[in-house]
Amino acid sequence: MIRFLAWLVAVIVALGAMLAPPPAHGQSGLPPAPYAYKQIDDPVKEEQARELMHELRCLVCQGQSIADSDAPLAGDMRSQVRERIAAGETPDQVRSWLVDRYGAWVTYDPPLGPETFLLFVAPLLALLFGGWLVLGRLQRAPDTERETPA
Amino acid sequence: MTSEADKPARSSWVLWLPFALVLSLGVLIWWGLSSGGESRLVESRWIDKPVPEFDLPPAMPGQPGVSSRQFSDGKPRLINIFASWCIPCRVEAPQLEALRDRGVIIEGIAIRDRPEDLARFLADHGNPFVGIGADQQSAVQIALGSSGVPETFLVDGDGIIREQIQGVVTAEMVPEIVARLERMER
Numbered sequence: 001m002i003r004f005l006a007w008l009v010a011v012i013v014a015l016g017a018m019l020a021p022p023p024a025h026g027q028s029g030l031p032p033a034p035y036a037y038k039q040i041d042d043p044v045k046e047e048q049a050r051e052l053m054h055e056l057r058c059l060v061c062q063g064q065s066i067a068d069s070d071a072p073l074a075g076d077m078r079s080q081v082r083e084r085i086a087a088g089e090t091p092d093q094v095r096s097w098l099v100d101r102y103g104a105w106v107t108y109d110p111p112l113g114p115e116t117f118l119l120f121v122a123p124l125l126a127l128l129f130g131g132w133l134v135l136g137r138l139q140r141a142p143d144t145e146r147e148t149p150a
Numbered sequence: 151m152t153s154e155a156d157k158p159a160r161s162s163w164v165l166w167l168p169f170a171l172v173l174s175l176g177v178l179i180w181w182g183l184s185s186g187g188e189s190r191l192v193e194s195r196w197i198d199k200p201v202p203e204f205d206l207p208p209a210m211p212g213q214p215g216v217s218s219r220q221f222s223d224g225k226p227r228l229i230n231i232f233a234s235w236c237i238p239c240r241v242e243a244p245q246l247e248a249l250r251d252r253g254v255i256i257e258g259i260a261i262r263d264r265p266e267d268l269a270r271f272l273a274d275h276g277n278p279f280v281g282i283g284a285d286q287q288s289a290v291q292i293a294l295g296s297s298g299v300p301e302t303f304l305v306d307g308d309g310i311i312r313e314q315i316q317g318v319v320t321a322e323m324v325p326e327i328v329a330r331l332e333r334m335e336r
Contacts, residue, residue, distance in 0.1 A: 030286060033288075062190065073291075076291075099195075101194060101195055102192050102297070103192070105192065130168075133164065
């Protein structure tokens with residue numbers, strides 16, 4: 001029974017993934033923005049910019065980061081990130097500039113807030129529940145005979 | 151291992167609980183992935199805030215560009231984000247003309263467009279804009295929190311962005327937009 005239900009869950013999840021929509025975006029004839037595919041000269045800043053780009057969501061190809069996407073808007077966002085960091089802004093400043101415009105959803109590393117509270121607390125709750133289960137079992141079966149051999 | 155039968159029966163529901171949780175999680179994931187159809191629209195959070203500072207060069211010769219300084223002259227207006235390569239923008243064009251005919255000021259922002267493509271687009275679908283700024287690298291689009299084309303922002307007479315319309319402005323929306331802009335007049 002359990003095996004069957006586990007199989008059912010797997011099938012449901014796989015079906016859901018298949019039903020997810022394909023990305024769609026328009027094309028433009030313009031060359032990409034200057035720093036869409038070009039690194040900035042300062043290697044330390046380039047590293048900061050790169051780290052941030054992997055953490056920012058592509059708006060038109062959702063599910064990808066702007067670092068992974070070839071969509072024109074993602075290229076323009078990469079260029080903005082690099083230009084701002086090259087001009088002396090910190091990654092935190094660039095991130096909050098974008099969050100002000102698109103909401104916490106634009107980052108894959110969202111800050112703790114009323115919207116994301118459940119996201120951060122749920123694993124803790126699950127852990128507590130699991131601990132409670134394990135504790136219950138241990139207390140019920142204290143006799144050593146029933147322990148599984150190591 | 152002895153048999154499971156000597157366990158008290160009342161605890162069996164607890165054993166099923168994690169499983170039920172996983173199942174409901176699966177259903178939740180399936181629902182999240184299948185509902186919505188198209189990928190979700192990211193709404194701008196830059197609402198009830200002043201138009202960000204920018205100064206875009208003219209996208210068309212003989213027609214002004216768009217600068218953020220224009221927006222606090224007391225007259226409410228629209229910012230229309232569009233592009234010649236954007237197919238839905240063609241569908242939207244007649245509604246923009248209708249708005250222009252009813253006295254609405256429309257500032258155009260052409261995203262990642264080439265002058266020759268834009269000229270052809272405007273010749274084919276009309277030019278209802280008082281000015282068109284060339285946003286070659288989507289910088290103003292991003293500064294407005296816009297995530298696609300077409301998008302339209304309603305800006306009041308003090309240069310405060312009041313509303314965002316994502317996607318095509320339909321014919322049914324035209325009277326409502328005119329009314330809202332009139333209410334914003336000071």
